[in-house]
Ligand SMILES: Cc1ncc(C[n+]2csc(CCOP(=O)(O)OP(=O)(O)O)c2C)c(N)n1
């Protein structure tokens with residue numbers, strides 16, 4: 001199960017060794033199930049709106065304005081944070097930092113668990129992080145925390161997250177925000 | 190694209206740390222400079238090296254700062270590293286850099302340079318190798334020299350501390366004869382390799398042996414070497430950055446050691462090929478130096 | 479020489495019309511040709527919009543490497559040169575691939591072992607380059623003959639490993655290999671293996687699409703980490719950092735990274751199933767109690783053995799593994815359902831495939847695995863040897 005991690009020394013078993021892989025095109029992954037994108041979007045919004053210290057972790061591909069898509073996504077992610085009542089903590093680069101990171105204000109793929117522990121984050125969205133680094137981080141988070149992780153990915157998605165959306169460009173983010181607003185209204189949050 | 194990869198989207202400015210904001214706002218890049226970048230801007234501007242975990246006072250850190258300050262076009266420069274003490278600084282350089290294996294740096298750099306030329310025919314992308322003496326002259330010698338033979342358009346900088354520092358002080362090919370280090374418990378049996386001369390005979394158009402005692406001199410050599418590599422062919426800098434830990438000096442004694450060696454093992458050696466000489470004159474006239 | 483600027487929306491830099499891998503492999507009309515493995519590799523590379531290739535001579539792969547050089551001279555390949563030795567070549571390939579190039583190289587036997595440190599580094603840095611391994615024996619003593627012991631050294635490098643049986647498969651596989659390796663969720667190196675001489679130097683009839691079409695180019699900005707070209711954030715990016723240091727330890731990073739590389743190999747399964755028409759191919763009698771589990775040329779010999787056995791009234795089937803990494807465990811278990819004896823004929827002395835098969839079957843199958851027949855050092859594997867192995871097992875008193 002890609003459900004919760006093993007809470008163990010090592011980020012193993014990883015989701016693929018439990019038979020879960022990235023969702024096929026047009027679909028999303030919720031825990032171990034391949035589902036329609038919209039169903040996953042609703043669930044993600046609900047989890048974010050009802051979990052303590054829900055946080056968005058924007059990565060380099062959206063933090064920096066290096067193309068039009070990144071600029072558009074930045075605006076949408078800001079809006080998303082407002083709709084989801086969530087904080088934002090950036091993963092602005094991938095370097096291991098010596099001697100330690102400031103877990104209050106940053107998240108680092110080499111020890112993402114520190115930020116989650118420190119801020120007591122129970123649900124988080126990874127967005128704009130390069131897939132390899134997202135996967136390295138997600139495996140560690142899954143192994144070492146009880147945080148519900150969400151990966152909103154521009155490419156193929158991430159099976160080590162508890163929920164993953166794939167091929168997410170600005171139009172999909174708009175759709176997600178719309179759904180999140182509905183869920184928020186339903187929940188009265 | 191260039192500098193856009195450092196531009197923070199306004200939506201995130203309030204959550205980004207100062208060091209990243211500074212990179213965008215206060216670092217010197219070729220694009221926002223009219224004059225060549227250089228050592229003189231170091232005090233007022235954001236440096237491309239954020240932090241490092243070398244021994245306090247290690248001259249390698251200072252030398253790397255001089256190197257980075259002098260890159261003609263950092264926003265289009267890739268630096269290829271090797272395993273060793275220098276690798277401890279590499280994650281903190283605000284450029285695209287590579288560490289793959291111990292000793293293969295010039296081979297990796299050759300592949301990168303050729304592909305960048307192929308993919309970006311209209312943009313000058315500089316590729317610089319920066320590695321220790323063990324990496325450059327011992328385990329990686331074949332790849333170093335072969336990249337010179339092939340006339341790869343890359344600059345190779347060796348931070349020569351005359352020892353394998355990162356593994357705890359073993360004798361290297363660049364250690365002076367007679368020196369006692371680990372693995373040479375009765376003293377090194379052969380002369381220090383004259384890598385700068387090998388570089389010349391192997392096809393480098395610019396080869397220098399120097400210490401890092403004078404920041405301006407280092408910066409000048411780096412700039413010239415990179416411009417020549419871009420236009421003409423391979424260039425080599427051998428720079429003494431003593432391992433103060435292994436030779437038993439304290440944190441403030443590195444500079445004195447380098448100054449002493451300016452007159453001895455690192456007495457200035459400079460070779461410039463006639464072609465490169467011509468080219469440097471042209472650069473000077475155009476204000477590129 | 480071509481330049482990348484000659485590329486348009488519909489044509490690559492050498493003027494070939496860009497097509498999808500599905501079109502190239504499944505739809506484009508094909509014509510019959512007669513060529514060797516080395517020659518067919520040239521035809522494959524020609525149709526793959528390849529940016530870069532680095533070469534080094536060693537029998538039996540030299541000719542393939544020469545022919546890629548010819549493609550470069552003809553303007554089909556962007557960058558090509560001879561490296562200093564295989565360690566250098568594989569490092570140069572790493573550089574090319576990190577810098578965003580679709581990259582291919584070839585080697586054999588001693589070359590593979592010379593280059594070994596690079597392969598784990600390739601997968602660790604997630605480059606989707608392709609290595610064509612034309613297997614030959616490894617020293618000592620020196621031999622240039624076909625023998626696939628070298629593949630066993632590649633098994634845990636984190637690279638995908640596919641194995642082609644013949645010239646036709648080499649063509650189709652080496653094209654599909656780029657496409658699967660470049661999938662963003664896979665994006666690890668791929669090693670396409672053929673047996674040296676038996677495939678590299680044997681002329682066979684093959685069906686090829688026209689050479690005026692070629693694959694769409696590699697898209698480096700769809701990779702799981704930034705290409706090294708100063709064009710993608712983060713601007714501060716080391717590929718790849720030390721994740722240990724006495725005053726900084728992320729004990730989980732290296733472990734997670736390694737699991738991620740292996741996970742990436744696993745994610746290739748659905749893509750490989752599609753492009754290879756399944757990870758195993760089965761010929762012979764579905765309900766046979768005797769099976770041969772094979773890869774490469776041994777499959778061909780086993781098929782001959784299967785036909786001969788059939789004449790003797792003995793039913794058998796050949797389960798040919800097309801991928802070794804990922805290992806087609808599920809497919810193998812399904813194919814071995816009801817099988818009493820699984821023979822593993824191999825071209826090496828250690829029986830690495832037998833070990834792989836046994837590991838996959840352990841605790842999951844009642845099939846008895848028989849490691850053999852095994853030949854090495856360039857010996858051929860005649861059908862008679864295969865038949866004898868079977869007869870001795872099923873009829874130990876009488877023999878063959
Ligand atoms: C193939 C291989 N052999 C040996 C090592 C061990 N090793 C790591 S760093 C190093 C010494 C580096 O020396 P040098 O290049 O002079 O750099 P320095 O640390 O002195 O700056 C050695 C031997 C290795 N990492 N890889």
Ligand code: SF4
Nearest residue numbers: 243244247274432433
């Ligand atoms: S060991 Fe030597 S070279 Fe390495 S950081 Fe310390 S002083 Fe510098």
Ligand SMILES: [Mg+2]
Nearest residue numbers: 321322352354
């Ligand atoms: Mg050294």
